[in-house]
Amino acid sequence: MVEVQPERVLHLNDREAGKGDLVLYWMQASQRTLHNHALQFAVSMANGQKLPLVVFFGIDEDYPQANERHFKFMLEGLSEVQNELERIDTRMVVRRVEPWKGALALSREARIAVCDKGYLKHQRDWRRRFAGEAECTVVEVESDVIVPVGCTGGKERYSAAVLRPKIHALMDGFMMPPDNVRPTLGSLDLSFEGLDLADSVSVLKGLWIDRSVHGVDRLEGGTYNALQRFRGFLRSGLDLYGIERNDPSRGIQSDMAPYLHFGQISPLTLALEANEAGSPGTEAFLEELIVRRELAVNFVSYNDRYDTFECLPRWASDTLMTHSMDLRKYTYDRKELEEGRTHDPYWNAAQKEMVVRGKMHNYMRMYWGKKILEWVEDPREAFSTALDLNNKYSLDGRDPNSYAGVAWCFGKHDRPWSERPIFGKVRYMNDKGLKRKFDMEAYVSKVSMMGG
């Protein structure tokens, strides 16, 4: 256990301490109590100043591309957090409000406000506006990566090969969990209006949100569920991870992405437990969890065009535009794709897996994105179609990994390959490769049994 490392901490304004008599933690990205550096930092501040701690969360019903599926999963996790905080006599105020405005309202009663760190543009913008208007000190504490994003050079890195040595050189220094200190003064008796999340189903029903995609029951949100699932994976998946994770018929994967996306589990918790397992699959797992995932965080942090075709390296966008008029044997519009009505049973199964289960197998995600590029006439349109479908149906959508994953299909973080129609120099994938390597009929049959 260690105190929060200074590299995770950033003062967002230069205001003096406010006149209020509490410490506020605006929880938004790190929706958990376990291994949450921002929460621990706020507890230390509160204890040091002999003040109570109040935690705030703002439910943004207009959150970009969020629908009932995402809200259900998030509320399941937040309900657990509110309960956990109550057990340590700490008030968690949850309100239906634009998050930074809700935090600002409560900050008027605070001496110091602590926030965590999400990486997307709107999350950065929220913090900037909050810190600009708050009348107290605002401190950001980064908890959702192993190596804080600024430690690897403060600029966009071209590929995993470039980022990997930097991460490897630093990661041991960040592999310690933060202290687990409890608040010494309780705040439950302070009265604030807010939602009681004990019955998250009723709260969900009352939200004014996009209902076009229903929640899924196979993956339930919250840290407890994440840990249960992950420990099952450590027992029966991790040993095979290095050799069989790509096989869509096997499902050798942790399913941690939705939990990581909502901050319901810390990558640190997963890395520590995977290390302790001492499995032959540990190294491959940490490569994905740390290097690949943090490459995506680096990408969205330093490339503001991450959600558009313009984020691609020049060689990739040029080659795709040069080949944009090439003859396509099959073309589909967005509706046909969304409904999984192509000639390709493997692609249709992958689309169905995402629609029904809220998550597509990693290897199929690559194939799925490549085929959208092949079948949609304009590469720009293909890019936005892939991103929109991914974000609409995936529980882990709207994540740095969503943007990096889709962009990868179009050449991001990759290198030029030999030139061919439609793809130009961008890496190509085909169904023959799938059939050669995996039992694809088993995958299709597995998905067909998922219902929906």
Ligand SMILES: Cc1cc2nc3c(=O)[nH]c(=O)nc-3n(C[C@H](O)[C@H](O)[C@H](O)COP(=O)(O)OP(=O)(O)OC[C@H]3O[C@@H](n4cnc5c(N)ncnc54)[C@H](O)[C@@H]3O)c2cc1C
């Ligand atoms: C077109 C496309 C779209 C994608 N969309 C998303 C998305 O919306 N959300 C999302 O989290 N990931 C996305 N990915 C990356 C990857 O497919 C998922 O992270 C992975 O499938 C998540 O499943 P898991 O948690 O069971 O992974 P596991 O294999 O168990 O891996 C553990 C963790 O490592 C990280 N990881 C694994 N593979 C990758 C990878 N290729 N790149 C970056 N990090 C990785 C994830 O955080 C994952 O949760 C996408 C990839 C592609 C090609």
